[in-house]
Amino acid sequence: MSDKPTTIKEIAKILKISVSTVSRALNDHSSIGLTTKMRVKKLAAELNYEPNQKAIQFLQGKSHIIGVILPELSESFFSTAISGIEDVAYKRNYTVLLAQSHDDADREKLLVEKMKTQRVDGLLVSVSKTTSTYEHFEIFKKLNIPVVFFDRIPPIKDIHYVASNLENGTYEAVNFLLKKGHRTIGMINGPTTLVASHERKEGYIKAMISNRLKFDPSLIVSCDLSESGTIEVMNTMLNHRRKPTAIVTFNDYVALFAMRYTRSLELEGIDFVSYANLPIINYMDYTPIASVEQFPYKQGKKAADILIDLINRPKNETGTEQAYFNVVVDSELIISNIK
Amino acid sequence: MSDKPTTIKEIAKILKISVSTVSRALNDHSSIGLTTKMRVKKLAAELNYEPNQKAIQFLQGKSHIIGVILPELSESFFSTAISGIEDVAYKRNYTVLLAQSHDDADREKLLVEKMKTQRVDGLLVSVSKTTSTYEHFEIFKKLNIPVVFFDRIPPIKDIHYVASNLENGTYEAVNFLLKKGHRTIGMINGPTTLVASHERKEGYIKAMISNRLKFDPSLIVSCDLSESGTIEVMNTMLNHRRKPTAIVTFNDYVALFAMRYTRSLELEGIDFVSYANLPIINYMDYTPIASVEQFPYKQGKKAADILIDLINRPKNETGTEQAYFNVVVDSELIISNIK
DNA sequence: TATTTCCAAACAAACGTTTGCGCACATTTT
DNA sequence: AAAATGTGCGCAAACGTTTGTTTGGAAATA
Numbered sequence: 001m002s003d004k005p006t007t008i009k010e011i012a013k014i015l016k017i018s019v020s021t022v023s024r025a026l027n028d029h030s031s032i033g034l035t036t037k038m039r040v041k042k043l044a045a046e047l048n049y050e051p052n053q054k055a056i057q058f059l060q061g062k063s064h065i066i067g068v069i070l071p072e073l074s075e076s077f078f079s080t081a082i083s084g085i086e087d088v089a090y091k092r093n094y095t096v097l098l099a100q101s102h103d104d105a106d107r108e109k110l111l112v113e114k115m116k117t118q119r120v121d122g123l124l125v126s127v128s129k130t131t132s133t134y135e136h137f138e139i140f141k142k143l144n145i146p147v148v149f150f151d152r153i154p155p156i157k158d159i160h161y162v163a164s165n166l167e168n169g170t171y172e173a174v175n176f177l178l179k180k181g182h183r184t185i186g187m188i189n190g191p192t193t194l195v196a197s198h199e200r201k202e203g204y205i206k207a208m209i210s211n212r213l214k215f216d217p218s219l220i221v222s223c224d225l226s227e228s229g230t231i232e233v234m235n236t237m238l239n240h241r242r243k244p245t246a247i248v249t250f251n252d253y254v255a256l257f258a259m260r261y262t263r264s265l266e267l268e269g270i271d272f273v274s275y276a277n278l279p280i281i282n283y284m285d286y287t288p289i290a291s292v293e294q295f296p297y298k299q300g301k302k303a304a305d306i307l308i309d310l311i312n313r314p315k316n317e318t319g320t321e322q323a324y325f326n327v328v329v330d331s332e333l334i335i336s337n338i339k
Numbered sequence: 340m341s342d343k344p345t346t347i348k349e350i351a352k353i354l355k356i357s358v359s360t361v362s363r364a365l366n367d368h369s370s371i372g373l374t375t376k377m378r379v380k381k382l383a384a385e386l387n388y389e390p391n392q393k394a395i396q397f398l399q400g401k402s403h404i405i406g407v408i409l410p411e412l413s414e415s416f417f418s419t420a421i422s423g424i425e426d427v428a429y430k431r432n433y434t435v436l437l438a439q440s441h442d443d444a445d446r447e448k449l450l451v452e453k454m455k456t457q458r459v460d461g462l463l464v465s466v467s468k469t470t471s472t473y474e475h476f477e478i479f480k481k482l483n484i485p486v487v488f489f490d491r492i493p494p495i496k497d498i499h500y501v502a503s504n505l506e507n508g509t510y511e512a513v514n515f516l517l518k519k520g521h522r523t524i525g526m527i528n529g530p531t532t533l534v535a536s537h538e539r540k541e542g543y544i545k546a547m548i549s550n551r552l553k554f555d556p557s558l559i560v561s562c563d564l565s566e567s568g569t570i571e572v573m574n575t576m577l578n579h580r581r582k583p584t585a586i587v588t589f590n591d592y593v594a595l596f597a598m599r600y601t602r603s604l605e606l607e608g609i610d611f612v613s614y615a616n617l618p619i620i621n622y623m624d625y626t627p628i629a630s631v632e633q634f635p636y637k638q639g640k641k642a643a644d645i646l647i648d649l650i651n652r653p654k655n656e657t658g659t660e661q662a663y664f665n666v667v668v669d670s671e672l673i674i675s676n677i678k
Numbered sequence: 679t680a681t682t683t684c685c686a687a688a689c690a691a692a693c694g695t696t697t698g699c700g701c702a703c704a705t706t707t708t
Numbered sequence: 709a710a711a712a713t714g715t716g717c718g719c720a721a722a723c724g725t726t727t728g729t730t731t732g733g734a735a736a737t738a
Binding site for chain 2: 685686687688689690692693694
């Protein structure tokens with residue numbers, strides 16, 4: 001039968017010393033003699049001793065679980081981010097409790113409750129598209145449990161977050177197109193309410209300016225990101241007095257819609273640049289000629305690291321204003337090697 | 340400041356009764372009077388009492404964590420499966436510890452170790468492509484910790500598993516093509532070593548037989564599933580004395596490769612049927628006309644349910660041979676609505 | 679009335695580990 | 709020689725909960 005795992009007690013009994021001595025020996029406490037330490041460690045190794053995490057966590061009143069709530073696991077951006085989150089969590093001895101909101105605000109609220117019940121030590125959130133109120137996160141603030149937002153960040157103050165800087169990537173993208181000879185560059189942007197839309201626009205403008213070109217606001221159009229919406233704005237673009245020879249799209253889906261539409265019109269020669277969300281893009285016949293990479297793995301890692309730092313930070317003195325982590329990960333233009 | 344969560348002790352103190360009474364009252368133990376129960380429950384509700392899971396789990400010597408090791412989170416099949424696993428885990432009060440092998444056997448071995456250290460109560464595994472030995476799972480058997488395999492199942496005896504029945508889905512697929520008028524149906528199958536390849540072949544054959552058609556083995560070809568491999572076998576197909584008018588491919592990637600290749604040859608009119616792995620398929624210009632759906636969500640749920648059942652099964656009498664769960668989830672042909 | 683049965687609640691141990699405190703002994707300082 | 713300091717280790721409490729055993733008293737039986 002399966003012998004129960006070795007405990008510190010058994011080691012103590014065998015060595016005829018107290019449990020506390022064993023505990024301290026294993027933790028390299030300074031008040032334990034070298035010989036005793038050696039003996040303890042040797043026996044521990046022989047017996048395959050592994051500390052009972054549950055006991056420790058219970059004792060310390062910490063769950064050593066970090067909650068992660070994100071919109072869709074099946075979106076490659078998020079599943080890649082999770083990968084980074086987990087690598088960090090594992091290294092730092094935390095367990096990840098995963099949950100998906102499926103972009104539903106109500107479900108998100110429910111999940112936040114669940115996380116509280118599970119007594120997570122910290123929370124990592126990428127908010128759902130439909131979330132418009134943010135009180136459900138207040139509970140955590142009250143309980144002094146840190147929350148770090150990443151990628152999809154609520155428009156409120158006093159929060160920790162990790163997000164990508166889309167401005168610089170967009171700058172690079174537009175710059176790349178300009179260097180390639182394009183002079184009329186369109187942009188299919190997302191809803192103007194999104195921070196991400198704003199950043200894209202800024203990057204676009206900066207690229208134009210730094211190339212001493214005039215910025216034509218009518219070349220940037222907002223889109224609801226659906227297929228029909230994309231076709232609609234594509235029509236606007238194509239009927240523009242200055243028809244773009246290149247278009248930057250909000251994401252890969254929009255790029256695919258737009259490219260499919262131009263092909264259906266038997267239009268050729270428009271260069272597309274997008275933002276990397278889909279790995280599958282490599283399997284396709286027609287792909288954007290470049291992509292702005294947002295490094296979801298890196299972002300996930302960073303966010304998890306910050307969260308765990310926050311969990312373990314020394315007790316913040318009451319009254320003292322604490323600092324908020326606002327980390328921005330630069331994006332980067334990746335030029336496709338498919339010609 | 341954040342008041343610490345309410346404990347059973349505090350309730351006891353306030354009500355001037357013992358902790359054990361409170362505990363039993365909350366758990367509806369029979370030996371507690373109705374009035375006491377009411378009083379306890381009322382106060383518990385008022386104080387927002389939530390049992391400290393860590394304490395319970397520690398006391399019971401259970402971690403209430405199930406480990407999940409799978410090849411790639413970013414593959415939609417797996418991320419969908421995870422979703423099902425988590426739903427079940429949550430409902431049954433378990434936490435999911437997630438890990439990816441990235442289809443690397445060594446990493447998988449490492450992760451199994453990690454899971455052991457974390458003292459998971461059970462393990463859910465979809466084995467990596469490169470795994471060829473399976474001793475690392477033996478440790479769990481020895482420790483009496485249940486392991487359930489799903490989707491990618493090792494070819495060994497005496498294991499629990501959940502897998503999809505590809506035979507029936509393939510049968511439906513081929514049948515569908517036959518009904519559509521096709522008489523020469525090719526199949527790009529995977530490596531013959533895979534169970535999944537075998538099942539596809541069987542389904543194919545059964546469909547032919549039940550339609551009273553002769554089965555031509557040369558119409559089924561093995562493929563390493565790479566793009567070049569796909570092109571190679573496509574050439575074989577296209578030069579076959581009986582050129583197929585429809586082809587069933589091992590997965591969506593192979594379908595995409597094959598379809599791209601036929602288009603590059605400016606060949607038209609071959610119908611493709613594939614197995615649903617990629618949601619993105621809907622965004623593409625050319626898609627298979629039908630897909631065999633494997634219900635990863637359902638499979639994940641089922642696997643998790645079985646695992647947790649196994650964890651909580653009454654102690655198996657030593658010596659008594661225990662039964663192994665071998666669950667097979669039927670696949671189903673989904674006909675694409677994109678014409 | 680004396681004894682048994684039963685109900686409701688209390689007591690106390692247990693789970694594995696960490697940690698503040700204290701004790702004994704040895705060494706160094708006054 | 710007495711006092712202070714240091715070293716190495718043990719004692720016991722603590723974390724929150726469950727659960728086997730015990731207790732007190734009331735009701736039921738003899």
